[in-house]
Amino acid sequence: MEKEKKDRFLLSMLVNNEAGVLTRISGLFARRGFNIASLSVGETENPDISRMTIMATGDDYFKEQVVLQLEKLQDVRIVELMDMDDTVMRELLLVKVRVDDQTSRSQILEAVSIFRAKVIDLTPVSLTVEITGETVKLSAFIEYLAPYGISELCRTGVTAIGRGNNILSKKYNKEEN
């Protein structure tokens, strides 16, 4: 676990917003034996370009190789290995917990307030919570809720943005074609 944390790295990419690009990138990871921990993608302010954030684990050799191989893909405009100390990272979690008694309910609501989460759905037998934060915070929240019985959860995967002047599209200088 310690080692895994140490080897964890974050890639931010600007890619062409075209069909099949996600397959090209995930296919490259799969066939080179690179493992993806999380992936999030969405259109940017420029509709021709999507931004992709990939969290993965691997040593220095792996990191270097993955960047170089990704740079070879025609649809990848820029890849950056994010400096974790100069990056803001967030992930969104939706989690549904079974609650059949009042005590559990108030305990969970207390946790929701402490974790600065938000209740987004409530039924007599369940409670659905939304929480945003760094991956570790989300994991801690899940761990706290586990004993109550999680009926389902989904995480978006990490998305990340550089601090201040660290702007990915400004570094985009790959010659057009």
Next chain:
Amino acid sequence: MKLTGAQIVIEILCEQGVDTVFGYPGGTVLNIYDELYKSSGRIKHYITCHEQGAAHAADGYARSTGKTGVVFATSGPGATNLVTGLATAYLDSTPVVAITGNVACPPIGRDSFQEVDICGVTMPITKHNYIVKDVTRLAHVVREAFRIARRGRPGPVLIDIPKDVQVAECEFEPAAAPVAKEEKEVDSTSLKKAVKLIKDAKKPFIYFGGGVVISDASKELIRFAEKIGAPMGSSMMGLSAVPNKHPLFLGMTGMHGRFAASKVLSESDLIIAVGTRFSDRATGNKLQFSKNRRVLHIDIDPAEIGKNIPVYVSLVGDVKQALNLLLASDIKHTAQSWHDEGEAIKNMPDSHLTMDMSRLNPQAVIEAVRKRTADDTVVATDVGQHQMWAAQYYHFGNPRTFVTSGGLGTMGFGMGAAIGACVGTGKRTVLFTSDGSFHMNMNELATAVTNNLPLVVILLDNNALGMVRQWQTMFFDNRYSHTTLSRQTNYAKLAEAFGAAGLCLTDKKDIDAILDKAFEVDGPVLVHVKIDSDEMVLPMIPPGGTINDIITKN
């Protein structure tokens, strides 16, 4: 000017200087073939017997001429039959543009007749691929495909064009022929480091690969080797970049390389790797390969630096440009003692391996063929023992004369590739093949006959899948599981049935007479050569081994 998609494809092929296409028509490429019919004065199309043969032909054409090979196929099975050909081109970095038809856009995704997602299928084996669903994008895509296929480290690009896009019309603007694109400049800091590394080395060894052939950098490489007085060895893909007779060239290194080449490499203190990717077949044990010596890696693909072998200094860029920069620097000739050490190794008994000359053997046949070929004769091979023998015993003259499947090791590559090379060079071409490989794509002999191509096929028949048999002999206690072929094919008659000439060579004393006859034939000829099943490819460094593990005797 308004043109249809199919017309745009043909116009851009002409604009890109394409005058030769290999392919196979079918339902969804009918419109493109119709335009080809109307443009037959500008583009010559060769129909093969199978799309795989067409893909290999485009590949062989590209390897032997340096131009981009072009192949057409229809959707579904036509497209999937290209797969092995594209993978072969991808692994050996050959510029090929494949154009496939597909069903019209509306029925795509409904498992229509002969519909296949060829972009999905070929994604990992092409440099890039496209499905063009809008005719207004077609011209841009086809031009870009040629640029991508050629630029940097070359490779195959596939364009899938649905039938309705071939029919649709749009405005087309002709463009001028593309000018050769300058590759990125080599970084000057790295250059300084590289020069220092070379100057510090006492025993430099040049290990070069196919990048030297692709970059047309043979002259520069030879001048560089002579300037620093470094012995050279090559990967199999590097063969033909330097003539075998050059005194500094020791031959191929690696699993079936020459003893002297691997031995001198193991004594070096600096490996200058030029246009090569350190394949496991060439390096053997990777830890030992770079142990006790530094590596300077020159390659156009930044992703190859440090991928297989740790590198001390790298020069990323076009090999020719990098070598010219090194030649312009103040590098000096190394001491005479290193040269003497190399010469001593060259004179060791293991450096002079020959086969058993008392019987008809591959070496004798290959050397006799060489006496009848010119320096610019292209030699294609299939894959297996005969390929290694050709690599070992054929003495290459000019660059681009060895057309062989290195990375993928594609049995069945040879017949199509030799046809492509023969068409591309317009000269007599030799194919070394074997009973195993020949049976895979022998159908293309018909293509050679139809076009009356001067193709000399030397079929080394050992009645076995020889390379696998050799491994079974060496590592599986002679358990010959399904490698004894016992085929009763009469190859000479088969060749005649195809309309080619057929000859049979069974006795050592007839080598000259039979080969003389073969080289006089106008058109394709097959020479069936009977050799022993237990003929081995030696020397051999077992997988993952080093020069100390080299096997030189049966």
